[in-house]
Ligand SMILES: Cc1ncc(C[n+]2csc(CCOP(=O)(O)OP(=O)(O)O)c2C)c(N)n1
């Protein structure tokens with residue numbers, strides 16, 4: 002990033018917008034809630050990527066997490082739907098207008114419990130949509146009950162121990178057809194921003210599970226979704242450098258240590274090796290790595306899986322390029338002769 | 349039969365009988381999965397082609413194969429197309445039900461049956477025609493596997509001989525049914541028809557009075573089921589996002605829609621579709637997708653039946669409160685729970701009017717015929733988009749899945765209207781907008797679609813409390829203002845929904861009110877009441893909810909108003925009770941049928957005669 006611009010001139014992105022254009026209303030979430038940090042990243046990344054704000058559609062379910070679309074991208078249309086079922090609303094909306102950039106923010110309760118059926122079927126459809134799970138292991142809005150992503154052995158504040166195995170939404174994503182699957186931590190600004198940029202560049206379904214501590218109900222000592230736990234156990238698989246198609250920056254990364262992926266829009270994703278080599282295009286390898294890390298209690302973060310070559314939902318359906326919502330009458334009402342033919346067949 | 353035109357003929361048995369021409373019913377009793385549907389449709393179509401008004405009712409079980417099925421064809425020169433309770437001509441093909449089927453016939457009826465069933469001993473007061481089906485089918489169909497399917501065509505040949513149906517018409521109907529691509533199968537079936545006809549000609553002596561004769565009672569008409577008519581309505585209404593989850597009796601609507609979309613809505617230049625069809629994971633998702641699509645500006649539809657409606661409750665409330673257009677076809681079947689999936693009912697009237705928690709009201713349309721399925725489908729989208737709300741089109745299994753004689757559909761004359769949507773130019777002119785402000789006094793605010801190219805286009809759709817700018821609000825005044833506006837909007841719909849059909853009879857003291865398919869039984873019942881009891885009636889058939897002023901005026905004109913319901917609890921009447929005055933309610937009487945079969949005229953007549961003390 003350049004540091005030469007004079008402080009008197011406000012910075013603008015490639016569309017000529019300042020960051021303010023990407024901000025939303027004032028957050029009513031608890032101070033320190035991980036969800037707030039994620040909203041900040043969304044503002045930052047949509048600004049830096051120069052996404053047209055009024056071409057974005059935001060979706061959410063119900064929960065603290067699902068309130069957050071009101072706190073970013075205030076110039077974008079938003080739909081705060083019902084608990085767990087935002088995927089359905091997003092699917093319909095994007096089918097109606099495939100030119101929209103869709104971003105959906107939900108909680109782990111939304112996704113892994115009440116809405117898991119919708120989530121799983123969304124995964125199968127490769128709908129171009131950025132699906133962010135603000136994962137705190139609890140139901141924040143209903144005051145601290147376990148969610149289905151809580152780890153075995155983690156305790157609620159009141160001392161109840163979770164005995165049931167967690168649902169790993171990334172594992173489901175990889176297994177069921179999401180074409181970009183990532184995990185991150187709300188406290189890791191750099192990594193989360195890079196992942197979100199990759200999601201914007203991706204043409205297909207991106208699922209990002211962001212560990213997002215709930216300071217009020219699940220940030221205590223026996224929680225595996227706390228800030229302290231994540232500081233200890235966050236295990237990034239690579240260092241992500243995202244180079245957008247509209248910037249020609251040559252980042253010096255030593256040869257042989259990096260995997261480079263060119264994305265649909267021409268942006269480049271450079272994944273710099275950290276420790277063990279990790280191939281995000283290897284489905285089985287990704288699943289094995291997640292299983293292995295779960296045993297150690299570490300949390301693998303980064304772009305866990307990527308497959309840029311799959312047709313998206315619109316291509317699968319063979320739809321015209323223009324938004325269906327605004328096609329003129331001449332293209333959606335068959336001519337008189339068509340009705341005449343049908344009537345003759347039936348008479 | 350008092351007004352039927354009768355001629356006396358000497359039957360070959362020697363007795364003098366009155367011929368019954370074009371005014372009787374034929375019932376074919378088979379086992380489902382035996383391919384009888386083709387034989388039945390061909391028979392029905394052949395009679396139709398002879399110019400005789402007909403209707404067909406299929407009473408089938410909720411399984412794939414092996415259970416009893418009855419198909420009833422009614423020929424009525426007077427044009428009555430309601431179900432007729434009494435069976436005149438029985439074709440008994442199902443060994444399991446044959447005895448009971450024969451025992452329930454009225455004296456003088458006909459029974460064509462499989463020789464092996466030995467039904468003749470059962471009674472002596474009906475006309476029996478035994479046919480050796482197995483013996484006849486073997487030579488025409490050497491392939492033993494196909495025999496079961498072809499066997500049924502034999503009765504078409506036999507019945508054609510007995511009733512005087514022109515064999516040429518059977519041939520025409522059969523080849524139409526199979527289409528050019530299945531000409532070989534058609535030939536095989538045609539051989540079976542001929543075998544039946546030849547056998548009957550050589551071996552059966554007609555002793556019964558029933559006959560089909562050519563007339564000119566259905567010129568220009570078509571035969572279509574309501575589901576297909578709804579599907580066509582949606583396609584010609586310019587639907588773009590179609591979402592479904594299979595459920596009887598609505599599935600065939602979606603299958604028909606997909607068929608027509610593929611034919612008429614793929615652009616030849618690119619081979620791409622101007623629509624999207626998704627088979628959703630469940631009905632919750634189905635309506636969620638429809639609402640998402642409606643919010644983003646598409647004409648979107650789903651179709652379902654009772655169990656799906658129950659699942660759609662939460663999203664219906666969301667659509668109501670966020671104010672998003674959605675069109676939901678409810679092809680009603682008998683509930684509660686799984687109920688009788690293949691039986692008809694008007695069981696969801698009350699549920700859908702008030703679907704979801706909190707104070708909600710939803711508009712409904714009540715088509716009674718294929719013509720109205722087609723035209724009200726167009727109205728449904730225009731209304732849902734104008735009023736920005738979920739709307740239910742209430743058909744039922746009888747209308748949806750049975751074949752009906754109908755007038756040819758008229759090409760829509762009204763342009764597709766998208767309601768109050770502001771575009772970028774509007775916003776430039778106005779500077780901005782408040783999503784839920786009642787600018788025009790009709791309770792309907794202006795909306796923008798996501799993707800509108802203007803910085804102040806955005807609004808935030810939320811199912812939580814909001815003010816007129818769509819901002820989150822828990823304020824008492826904001827809540828009440830919003831709820832009042834929503835109610836006002838609902839009441840405004842009265843002026844815009846299709847008005848009822850009203851027949852005022854100066855001589856009548858009593859009125860009959862109904863909706864949907866109750867129409868057919870009601871119209872015939874009015875004729876029966878007048879002819880048989882001298883009872884004059886007025887008539888009002890509702891096409892929509894909310895009910896307009898016409899209904900209040902109608903009630904005020906009559907001392908007693910019989911409200912016909914195809915459900916146990918008198919749901920249509922209950923809906924009136926919700927909003928009507930005590931004076932109005934005191935005039936209402938209830939006629940209810942809830943056996944799951946299409947409502948027949950006799951049931952209504954009996955009920956009204958009883959309550960009137962006649
Ligand atoms: C149908 C339905 N059932 C229950 C609720 C109550 N409810 C609101 S939010 C929530 C859980 C939220 O948890 P999560 O999705 O993890 O979001 P968080 O608040 O933790 O961000 C529940 C159960 C509801 N709104 N709707």
Ligand code: SF4
Pocket residue numbers: 029030031033034035036065066137141142214215216217218
């Ligand atoms: S309760 Fe938890 S999840 Fe909800 S806002 Fe507060 S910290 Fe965030």
Ligand SMILES: [Mg+2]
Pocket residue numbers: 064108109110135136137138139140141148
């Ligand atoms: Mg949560």
